[in-house]
Amino acid sequence: MLTNNVFRQLVSRAIRTDYLENLTGFAWLILQPLVLLAVYAFVFTTIFTARVPDSGAGGFVPYLAVAFWPWTAFSEAVLRSSNCVSANAALIGKVAFPSELLPLSAVTATFLMNLAGYLAVLVVLQLLGTPIHWLGVIPALPVLLLLYLFANGLALFFSALQVFIRDVSQILPPLMTFWFFTTPILYSSSLLPEQFATLMKFNPMSWYVERLRDFLLLGNYDLSPYDAVVPVLTVIVFWAALRFFRKFSAHFEDFL
């Protein structure tokens, strides 16, 4: 299958250029998230002595870690892929292939790499004495898959938009930072005043991080009908973004 093979090539290429081209190679991939986690542990437990009410048995560091890596995968994927169409202008103007493979492969590469780091972090947390609910991995996987789909949707939308409006690559990073702080990653939404906590329910990312914490840290597998909202929204976002991308990809070459 043509697209299949091109997609595989693009993913392996992205992984090699972005992650494995440096000296430490694959080791760095596992090491980097662990070092980062150690830094966060020091800052938030020794300097700030942060406490969250529903952190489970392990305290703040596991609470942060379980939400932080999926977020990093998501935001890195969206940021990286936002300019992937114009970065590959040379390919688009000269070779006929479905150009949506560019953002999709960038997102896939980022998720694969960060998920490897996520797994390493979970194992280290367990070794350091935090009980990880490994059974929770089973419901966590579809959540991560949906997160991947959500990232793909945004990547398709922004990478197409960026061809026409170059400013997207400037606007997106602060937007993602804003999104990071309005998502309960460093804090718990139960700490917020009532009106903000309600507002936060409209942020799809809070559903993602809170479900992952429920499954992996607390072993809480209860779901309500409301938990269907974000998955449905995710699928709609992906579908609409793919349509948007395909509609405008015919004009990419004119604008590159």
Place this chain on the structure above:
Amino acid sequence: MKPLVRIRGVSKFYPRVHRPRERLRAFASLMAGSRIREGAEVLHDVSLEVTAGQSFGIIGENGAGKSTLLKILTGVISPSRGSVEVNARIAALLELGAGFQPEFSGIDNVRMKSALLGMSASHLDAHMDEILAFADIGDYVYEPVKHYSSGMVVRLGFAVVAASDPQLLITDEVLAVGDEAFQKKCIRWIESFLDRGNTLLMVSHSMYLVQKLCRQALWLHDGRMREIGDVFPVTQSYLAYSEERTSAERRHRREQSGDSGLYRIKDFALPDQEGERDLVIGFGGDLRAELVLHSPDGQPPVALFGVMRADGTPVYGVASDFDEIEAEKLDQNHFRFRICFDQLPLLPGSYSLRGHAMDSQGIRLCDTAELRFSVAGESREMGMIRLPHSWNGQE
């Protein structure tokens, strides 16, 4: 039979998008589904049908829209108007190293390119040795492509395309980059590719190559179709057109240089030529030429004639003093030379005949004029001239 490629009424319009405001306006028009007004039309109402086994040459000046047309045919860009229908496995060699990423090694780029050409991983593995042998760049395949010479990039690109077993090969002016030996290898490959019943579409500025490889030609001029049909008439009218342009330039130059040249060409003609079209002689026919030279001091000048292939390769040259020929004196200052090449052994193709004015000692070349002619006929012989020969000792 269903055509491999059929395009109808294709136009391509590029919106002007250099400044951010222009981009935004163009994007807004796209969103609203209305037409973008500012921009340039590079192709206008082009229709073309290519059936299996044909070989099409696309010719024209720089900026005539040839490359844009190829891009539309390969599906790299979509036309602004008109329809494109493709029913074949296409492999395109559009630009030097298209789809090659300079940071990656040759092998990695071969993998990517073959994937883009629709080859499966197992097909590639089976053909890898063949590709490397065809490209013939040795251990360079393990180096990043950015260290390659442009010729090496073309070698590798062509080798992958050759291995992908296309039905329709589309090439832009890329073969010109490789060295002589590799060009010949590619041409041989294309010839055997055509012999297997496949189809070729090529853009080239070398009329020699177009006439050698193609049977049909399309002449694009300012984004429009100027002429389409059999390769010989189309290439000849294109050559006549560009000859006219260059000779207009040359006339201009000569007027500027004034009368300072001592011996000048007064008139140079092929008497068998009819009207404005280039002379066409049959294979083995006679080529007659007439050259009238102007001599400022009444001394008889020397005339030099040279026959060249259309690409400038010299075939034969002879001067009047070699053969100890005296000029016909027309008047005090004008001398006429007439020459006839009997039973011209030139193989079918495009050639030109040059006439030169030299001083009376035959040392200094003072003036040059050139006329084109072609030899008609069909022959599978190679080279430029037919050498007399016999086989197995038979008479």
